[in-house]
Amino acid sequence: MVRTDVAGSPRERLLAAANELFYREGVHTVGIDRVIERAGVAKATLYSTFGSKDELIAAYLEGRHERMRERIERAIARHRSPRARLLAPFAVQEELAADDGYRGCAFANATAESHGPAAEAAVAAYRAWLRETLTALAAAAGARNPAALARQLHLLYDGAAQSARMDHDPATVRAARAAAAALLDAALPSGG
Amino acid sequence: MVRTDVAGSPRERLLAAANELFYREGVHTVGIDRVIERAGVAKATLYSTFGSKDELIAAYLEGRHERMRERIERAIARHRSPRARLLAPFAVQEELAADDGYRGCAFANATAESHGPAAEAAVAAYRAWLRETLTALAAAAGARNPAALARQLHLLYDGAAQSARMDHDPATVRAARAAAAALLDAALPSGG
DNA sequence: GTCTGAACAGACAGGTCTGTCTGCTAGCAT
DNA sequence: ATGCTAGCAGACAGACCTGTCTGTTCAGAC
Numbered sequence: 001m002v003r004t005d006v007a008g009s010p011r012e013r014l015l016a017a018a019n020e021l022f023y024r025e026g027v028h029t030v031g032i033d034r035v036i037e038r039a040g041v042a043k044a045t046l047y048s049t050f051g052s053k054d055e056l057i058a059a060y061l062e063g064r065h066e067r068m069r070e071r072i073e074r075a076i077a078r079h080r081s082p083r084a085r086l087l088a089p090f091a092v093q094e095e096l097a098a099d100d101g102y103r104g105c106a107f108a109n110a111t112a113e114s115h116g117p118a119a120e121a122a123v124a125a126y127r128a129w130l131r132e133t134l135t136a137l138a139a140a141a142g143a144r145n146p147a148a149l150a151r152q153l154h155l156l157y158d159g160a161a162q163s164a165r166m167d168h169d170p171a172t173v174r175a176a177r178a179a180a181a182a183l184l185d186a187a188l189p190s191g192g
Numbered sequence: 193m194v195r196t197d198v199a200g201s202p203r204e205r206l207l208a209a210a211n212e213l214f215y216r217e218g219v220h221t222v223g224i225d226r227v228i229e230r231a232g233v234a235k236a237t238l239y240s241t242f243g244s245k246d247e248l249i250a251a252y253l254e255g256r257h258e259r260m261r262e263r264i265e266r267a268i269a270r271h272r273s274p275r276a277r278l279l280a281p282f283a284v285q286e287e288l289a290a291d292d293g294y295r296g297c298a299f300a301n302a303t304a305e306s307h308g309p310a311a312e313a314a315v316a317a318y319r320a321w322l323r324e325t326l327t328a329l330a331a332a333a334g335a336r337n338p339a340a341l342a343r344q345l346h347l348l349y350d351g352a353a354q355s356a357r358m359d360h361d362p363a364t365v366r367a368a369r370a371a372a373a374a375l376l377d378a379a380l381p382s383g384g
Numbered sequence: 385g386t387c388t389g390a391a392c393a394g395a396c397a398g399g400t401c402t403g404t405c406t407g408c409t410a411g412c413a414t
Numbered sequence: 415a416t417g418c419t420a421g422c423a424g425a426c427a428g429a430c431c432t433g434t435c436t437g438t439t440c441a442g443a444c
Binding site: 202232233234235236237240 | 420421422423424
């Protein structure tokens with residue numbers, strides 16, 4: 001039934017291959033054949049498992065959502081001060097952007113390339129989660145308008161990913177954290 | 193030779209068609225056949241004029257660069273105070289995002305979709321121009337570190353376009369201007 | 385031993401893509 | 415009148431795409 005050897009089940013191998021190829025080269029550019037070849041899986045298996053390429057893209061994005069959520073939540077948990085907790089997502093982004101293979105935000109890239117409904121829903125879910133997380137942290141930090149501060153931080157977060165991708169310059173992400181810190185100074189009561 | 197009737201030369205018609213279709217649906221999604229059909233131009237004319245699809249995409253982006261440059265420079269010229277001049281690009285973005293057909297930054301979308309060298313060069317040129325413009329304005333405003341401030345504003349500018357595209361919410365761009373204003377307060381000597 | 389079902393391998397259909405090439409038309413210059 | 419050239423129309427090549435389908439292999443259940 002479900003294979004449990006080192007390489008994992010066909011589903012896991014497909015997701016791993018999709019994650020590598022889709023992120024590096026784009027969901028539209030990479031065809032099904034490339035994915036199944038790298039996964040070592042038959043085409044029929046892909047279609048019986050996911051149903052369509054759009055669903056595979058959505059599953060790939062959901063996997064990234066989950067890993068980002070874990071990573072960001074862990075980074076937040078490492079800090080006590082509300083201010084540091086609000087900056088934690090930018091620290092995560094800084095780590096990611098330091099990698100040679102960094103290609104920006106997978107969600108932004110996917111919606112720019114593809115227009116499938118399942119993929120769009122996965123992107124919306126990720127954005128809603130991040131927005132809510134930031135809003136809750138802003139409220140806990142005593143921001144006068146938590147939703148507005150969260151929106152501004154989300155803007156910076158998106159901008160950092162885009163700029164880093166297009167300029168190929170990791171310094172961009174450090175600048176985003178500095179800008180976020182300046183916004184916090186303006187929005188939080190006396191150095192929360 | 194060069195046609196000068198209402199519809200313009202084949203080159204102009206091709207650029208107009210490319211501008212509409214590429215921006216609305218994406219440079220990768222829209223094929224050559226759609227462009228020439230809308231332009232009312234033969235395929236051979238497209239290839240004798242531009243040489244390849246990548247070059248057509250680059251020409252489309254150069255056209256947008258030129259129009260954005262004019263528009264932003266006009267908006268800057270309308271203001272005297274250095275602070276208002278630095279915020280002018282965000283005001284332009286706000287106008288653009290108010291349109292129903294707004295789909296975010298054409299340059300960001302194009303590089304996310306396509307990887308042609310000519311198109312990449314066109315995007316780099318646009319980004320360099322905007323960065324230089326912001327840096328010069330920041331220096332004129334007396335910023336302690338004009339390059340750093342320009343980088344932060346550029347980040348916000350990119351983020352606003354991305355967020356507005358993905359969230360379909362023009363309020364995002366207003367938030368970007370507010371965030372930019374807060375950054376200026378922090379970076380400029382006493383309300384320049 | 386037999387049966388079942390998951391997965392592999394790969395052909396196939398039907399469509400789309402970029403880019404080339406062959407004719408044809410029509411205006412302009414000489 | 416004749417030739418030249420820009421441009422139109424559309425066939426064509428060759429590649430690639432998604433998604434379906436046929437046949438085969440093989441591990442485990444009974």
